[in-house]
Amino acid sequence: xxxxxxxxxxxxxxxxxxxxHQQWLGKxxxxxxxxxxxxxxxxxxxxxxxxxxxxxxxxxDLVITTGGLGPTSDDITRERxxxxxxxxxxxxxxxxxxxxxxxxxxxxxxxxxVLVQAQVPEGALVxxxxxxxxxxxxxxxxxxxxxxxxxxxxxxxxxxxxxxxxPMVETHMLPFIRxxxxxxxxxxxxxxxxxxxxxxxxxxxxxxxxRPLMEQGLDLGFCARTGQVDIRLCGHGSEMPAIIDxxxxxxxxxxxxYIYGTNDDSIEKSVVDKLIxxxxxxxxxxxxxxxxxGHHITSIPGASRVFLGGFLTYSNELKEKxxxxxxxxxxxxxxxxxxxxxxxxxxxxxxxxxxHALSVTGIAGPGGGTKDKPVGTVWLGLASIGHKPIAxxxxxxxxxxxxxxxxxxxALELIRRRLVKNE
Amino acid sequence: xxxxxxxxxxxxxxxxxxxxHQQWLGKxxxxxxxxxxxxxxxxxxxxxxxxxxxxxxxxxDLVITTGGLGPTSDDITRERxxxxxxxxxxxxxxxxxxxxxxxxxxxxxxxxxVLVQAQVPEGALVxxxxxxxxxxxxxxxxxxxxxxxxxxxxxxxxxxxxxxxxPMVETHMLPFIRxxxxxxxxxxxxxxxxxxxxxxxxxxxxxxxxRPLMEQGLDLGFCARTGQVDIRLCGHGSEMPAIIDxxxxxxxxxxxxYIYGTNDDSIEKSVVDKLIxxxxxxxxxxxxxxxxxGHHITSIPGASRVFLGGFLTYSNELKEKxxxxxxxxxxxxxxxxxxxxxxxxxxxxxxxxxxHALSVTGIAGPGGGTKDKPVGTVWLGLASIGHKPIAxxxxxxxxxxxxxxxxxxxALELIRRRLVKNE
Numbered sequence: 123x124x125x126x127x128x129x130x131x132x133x134x135x136x137x138x139x140x141x142x143h144q145q146w147l148g149k150x151x152x153x154x155x156x157x158x159x160x161x162x163x164x165x166x167x168x169x170x171x172x173x174x175x176x177x178x179x180x181x182x183d184l185v186i187t188t189g190g191l192g193p194t195s196d197d198i199t200r201e202r203x204x205x206x207x208x209x210x211x212x213x214x215x216x217x218x219x220x221x222x223x224x225x226x227x228x229x230x231x232x233x234x235x236v237l238v239q240a241q242v243p244e245g246a247l248v249x250x251x252x253x254x255x256x257x258x259x260x261x262x263x264x265x266x267x268x269x270x271x272x273x274x275x276x277x278x279x280x281x282x283x284x285x286x287x288x289p290m291v292e293t294h295m296l297p298f299i300r301x302x303x304x305x306x307x308x309x310x311x312x313x314x315x316x317x318x319x320x321x322x323x324x325x326x327x328x329x330x331x332x333r334p335l336m337e338q339g340l341d342l343g344f345c346a347r348t349g350q351v352d353i354r355l356c357g358h359g360s361e362m363p364a365i366i367d368x369x370x371x372x373x374x375x376x377x378x379x380y381i382y383g384t385n386d387d388s389i390e391k392s393v394v395d396k397l398i399x400x401x402x403x404x405x406x407x408x409x410x411x412x413x414x415x416g417h418h419i420t421s422i423p424g425a426s427r428v429f430l431g432g433f434l435t436y437s438n439e440l441k442e443k444x445x446x447x448x449x450x451x452x453x454x455x456x457x458x459x460x461x462x463x464x465x466x467x468x469x470x471x472x473x474x475x476x477x478h479a480l481s482v483t484g485i486a487g488p489g490g491g492t493k494d495k496p497v498g499t500v501w502l503g504l505a506s507i508g509h510k511p512i513a514x515x516x517x518x519x520x521x522x523x524x525x526x527x528x529x530x531x532x533a534l535e536l537i538r539r540r541l542v543k544n545e
Numbered sequence: 546x547x548x549x550x551x552x553x554x555x556x557x558x559x560x561x562x563x564x565x566h567q568q569w570l571g572k573x574x575x576x577x578x579x580x581x582x583x584x585x586x587x588x589x590x591x592x593x594x595x596x597x598x599x600x601x602x603x604x605x606d607l608v609i610t611t612g613g614l615g616p617t618s619d620d621i622t623r624e625r626x627x628x629x630x631x632x633x634x635x636x637x638x639x640x641x642x643x644x645x646x647x648x649x650x651x652x653x654x655x656x657x658x659v660l661v662q663a664q665v666p667e668g669a670l671v672x673x674x675x676x677x678x679x680x681x682x683x684x685x686x687x688x689x690x691x692x693x694x695x696x697x698x699x700x701x702x703x704x705x706x707x708x709x710x711x712p713m714v715e716t717h718m719l720p721f722i723r724x725x726x727x728x729x730x731x732x733x734x735x736x737x738x739x740x741x742x743x744x745x746x747x748x749x750x751x752x753x754x755x756r757p758l759m760e761q762g763l764d765l766g767f768c769a770r771t772g773q774v775d776i777r778l779c780g781h782g783s784e785m786p787a788i789i790d791x792x793x794x795x796x797x798x799x800x801x802x803y804i805y806g807t808n809d810d811s812i813e814k815s816v817v818d819k820l821i822x823x824x825x826x827x828x829x830x831x832x833x834x835x836x837x838x839g840h841h842i843t844s845i846p847g848a849s850r851v852f853l854g855g856f857l858t859y860s861n862e863l864k865e866k867x868x869x870x871x872x873x874x875x876x877x878x879x880x881x882x883x884x885x886x887x888x889x890x891x892x893x894x895x896x897x898x899x900x901h902a903l904s905v906t907g908i909a910g911p912g913g914g915t916k917d918k919p920v921g922t923v924w925l926g927l928a929s930i931g932h933k934p935i936a937x938x939x940x941x942x943x944x945x946x947x948x949x950x951x952x953x954x955x956a957l958e959l960i961r962r963r964l965v966k967n968e
Contacts, residue, residue, distance in 0.1 A: 133768040135581040137572025138736065138775065141564060144586065149560025158558040160593075161586040163567065166766070170583070193745045194767055195752065228940065233745045253943060283769065285947040345561035352561070406836075406857070412843025413829075413836025416857045420835025423911050423945060425859075431867065432857030434829070434839045440854040440897060444867075474863060488846050522846060 123303060124159045125151065126178040130189040130199055131282065132165040142284060143188045147291065153385075154296055155309025155358075166190060168202045175203060179263055179275045183303065186295075189282035191256035193236040199279055200241060200259065207263050207277075209243035214257075217248065221255045249278075249294035254286035260298060276302065311356040312366050314373055315387055316380040317535050321346040324353065327376050335369050342369070348528050350389075382538055389534040390418040396541040397428035397478075404537065405474035406432035407445055407466040407481040409457065410500065414526045415482060415533055430474045435466070445469030458483050458495050463503035463513040471505040478506045478540070480533045481513075486525045498525060502533050506540060546726055547582045548574065549601040553612040553622060554705065555588040565707060566611050570714065577719055578732030589613060591625045598626060602686055602698045606726065609718075612705030614679035616659040622702055623664065623682065630686050630700075632666035637680075640671065644678045672701075672717035677709035683721060699725065734779040735789050737796055739803040740812055740958045744769040747776065750799050758792050765792070771947055772954045773812075805961055812957045813841040819964040820851035820901075827960065828897035829855035830868055830889040830904040832880065833923065837949045838905060838956055853897045858889065868892030881906050881918050886926035886936035894928040901929045901963070903956045904936075909948045921948060925956050929963060 127147060133139045141163065148158045159182065164170040171190065178185040190199030204211050218240035225232035239256040242248060249258030258281065262274045278295060280287050316324065321344055332342055339362065343354040353373060355366045374381060382392045397404055406415050416432040419425055433444045438457055441447040446469040447462055455461045466481035484500025491497035498519035505511040514536065518528045550570060556562045564586065571581045582605065587593040594613065601608040613622030627634050641663035648655035662679040665671060672681030681704065685697045701718060703710050739747065744767055755765055762785065766777040776796060778789045797804060805815045820827055829838045839855040842848050856867045861880055864870040869892040870885055878884045886904050894902035907923025914920035921942035928934040937959065941951045 131768075132766055133775070133777070134567065135571050135584060136575045136734075136777070137568045137570065137581075138768060138777065139770075140568045144557065145560045145563045147560065148558050152559045158560075159588070161558060163584040165582070174583075192769070194748045196766055227942075230743070233749050235745050235749065253947075285771070285943055289944070343556075343559075343561070345556065354561070408836070408839075410843075411840070412848070412852070413831070413839025413855060413857065414843075416831075416836025417834070417840050417949070420833075420837075420859065420909075421945060421949070425835070426913070429835070429859050431859045431863040432836060432855075433867075434836065434855030434857065436843065436849055436852050436854045443896075444854065444856075473866075486843075490849075522844065526840070526844070 123156065123184070124182040125156055125184045125186070126182045127158055127161040128171075128174050128178055128185060128187045129161065129163045130166055130171055130187060131163070132196075134163045135165055143287065146284070146288065147186070147188075150291060150296065151299075153311050154300065155305045155311070156299060156303070166196045166198065168198055171199055172202055172206050175206070175277065179265055179277060182275055184276045184278065184299065186278045186280060188280045188287060191239065191259075191279060191281045193233070193238055193255070200238075200243070203277070203279065204243040207243075207261075209245065209261065211241040211243055213237075214240050214242045214248065217242070217257055220250070224255050247298070249280075249290050249298075251281060251286050251290060252293070253289055254281060254283060256281040256286070258290050258294060260295075307358040308360055308362065309356070309358055310362040310366055311354070312370065313385050314353040314355070314370060314381050315383045315385075315389075316351050316353065316377060317349060317382050317389055317531060319351065319377060319380045321351050324351050324377065328353070328373055331372050331376065332369055335365050335372075338365055340365050340369055348524055349531050379539075379542075382535070388418075388422075389531055389538065391422050393534050393538050393541065394419060394422040394425050394428055396538065398424065400541065402477040403428050403430050403474075405430045405470045405476040405479045407470035407479060407503075408432060408434050409436055409441070409466070409482060410484040410486045411482045411526050411529055411533075412436065415480065415530045418530050418534065430476045433466075433470050433473070441466065445473065456495065458485055458499055458501060460501055460513045460515070463501035464505070464511045467503035467505035467513070468511050471507075478504065478537055480504055480537055482529055482533055484516075484525075484529060486522050488522070500525075500529050502529070502536055504536050504540065509540070546579065546607070547605040548579055548607045548609070549605045550581055550584040551594075551597050551601060551608065551610045552584065552586045553589055553594055553610060554586070555619075557586045558588055566710065569707070569711065570609070570611075573714060573719065574722075575734065577723065578728045579722060579726070589619045589621065591621055594622055595625055595629050598700065599629070602688055602700065605698055607699045607701065607722065609701045609703060611703045611710060614662065614682075614702060614704045616656070616661055616678070623661075623666070626700070626702065627664075627666040630666075630684075632668065632684065634664040634666055636660075637663050637665045637671065640665070640680055643673070643680075647678050670721070672703075672713050672721075674704060674709050674713060675716070676712055677704060677706060679704040679709070681713050681717060683718075730781040731783055731785065732779075732781050733785040733789055734777070735793065736808050737776040737778070737793060737804050738806045738808075738810055738812075739774045739776065739800060740772060740805050740954060742774065742800060742803045744774045747774050747800060751776070751796055754795050754799065755792055758788050758795075761788055763788050763792055772951045802962070802965075805958070811845075812954055812961065814845050816957050816961050816964065817842060817845040817848050817851055819961065821847065823964065825900040826851050826853050826897075828853045828893045828899040828902045829956075830893035830902060830926075831855060831857050832859055832864070832889070832905060833907040833909045834905045834949050834952055834956075835859065838903065838953045841953050841957065853899045856889075856893050856896070864889065868896065879918065881908055881922055881924060883924055883936045883938070886924035887928070887934045890926035890928035890934050890936070894930075901927065901960055903927055903960055905952055905956055907939075907948075907952060909945045910942075911945070923948075923952050925952070925959055927959050927963060932963070
């Protein structure tokens, strides 16, 4: 089955916006058993969009476009595609009502121009947009110029904003694809997510042991990101669940302590789930990460059951005042030190009355580095009831954003290992 | 001039990796006056790569590929492209020496396979790789099948890893393009970034006034993200700077108070820059955003000059203990209320001794909503020396991540407006 993704938007080609649709949609489709054959980005001009759609339809079973369904003058996908395939646009009253309600609920005046989004090409299926105003549209298209006269590929048009597109794909598009293009063989996929071990080390330790399962059809893939390696186990057929289970057991027996979750799990979800299961609470004390650790923990729904709060002590004064870090400790060791990390974690735990507290103090850069403590140096602390507080040093000489991300991941891994050990 | 970018890599289509090349290269080229006409992602198969390159060359002046130049078995771009266009590969001694030195400097053994990267198609230009082993390659290609027999487009092949590609583009590819394809007319571009006004409202208020400038060649584009709209003004020719200036004045006179910056500015950078200029400090008190506001402020290098710290008071107990919110206020109004937002902001300002303090208290969802205060309800507070504290209510019934992002943006906009008013 050939699937092509067409992202429309001059801002993508001008590099003003990162194309996150390709990754997100590619992954969602692949995990459902459908693999993107090709992806194209074209500018917001009628000619570019129509040419790309025509070319894609001539070689695909399914073509998905993103963007160009909004109310402004550069949103031309709906209108031009309808014209190209001679599908008259008709006003859909249910969509018009949804749009009007969307504005009235937000107590915002409704510009008339937005009602263009209620126009639907004749015969098209409508994917409701629960988080915005432009619905998704799906229609079959007759390719008159095609050599195969009965070729009727599907064209799906999705809105551009990710917060509208993503729920629409989950709720409407994937069920539609599964129904319209049933897989000939079952497809199974499982991703194991690891932290704290490098990609080549993972491969060295696993490849020989997994090879016999690969000969039975298992597809093994690795994907490395900041401090993390995902191990993807996929394959077709009714035997595959058992083969994937075997592979998972082998992998866990070899590198199990590095594996924090499966599929869409995040390290923060793993930590929050474990805390909920143990009925324990956590607090954070952050310097260089400036709230990024608290943000990760609170990104998990239900975090309020375990996350009490945090202390963003960027200045030394606030480290003393909010966390009780001793001024002598700061003067003698500097803010980025083992002792300060430990005093921060202890102070956060005592002042919040949480079961655990994580602390972070480091030099994110680009300024602030010294010869002894170069940019990228960071100390992570952990204080838990009934344990001696500990601190570990890490070094992430990257840009500021990568530094923060790597640091937060390692802080979460520090508490995760403690929660696992106590199990 | 037609420029097409071809990203090779099955991991891109499987959604394992985010394609950052498109944005980075698109922006670098556009800022130099060259605009990508099209971008394509294809899998790592010889047929896909050769087909895409052939099709791109037939409609372009310049085709750029990324990836597939490395030493492993799935790196096939160099070899297949050379074969497709009948350019014999020849060993380049200088590259071979560079590769050998690369390994010896790192005291790593050199696998023989890496020397394949010293193979250069006959007549190709070499872009040295200062940060890796695979050089970039540029060559003209004769398209025998083309109708125009003297059409000789350029094909540039770049390595996949961003840390190798980016310096190579700056040092070698852009100078090459400027020399080989001198711009006939100057190119100019300016993006105005707005917050707090919807995309269709922006267009309604601007389009009629900007139209005469568009008739003089100005290209006007909008790009909406969470709570933000970018307004892009671009065009060619020596008259364009004056036309863009006129458009910018018109836009600022119409919706100036919503515009927080230009080009690569972020709202957080705008706030940090203004605080630095005024020599003022800020603290935050966050409930539902859990540190995301602090993270945004501290993502700006130099934020430590103005950001003192923050109070992540997720639990009511910590709102009382860390910020001095009255238990009666909480009992009477609930945590998500105007009065609590104000007491949080005041408490944060007093306890940190900052000039300004922002507070956030809301219901991120998916749980926790009530009829009176549905999921998405949020109060933002601001306390500043010499001002009566204020609080505003917002409503973001989105997923948790979008809720947090929209809320943080509006909190930053709240302090930005105060800093602008005081100017």
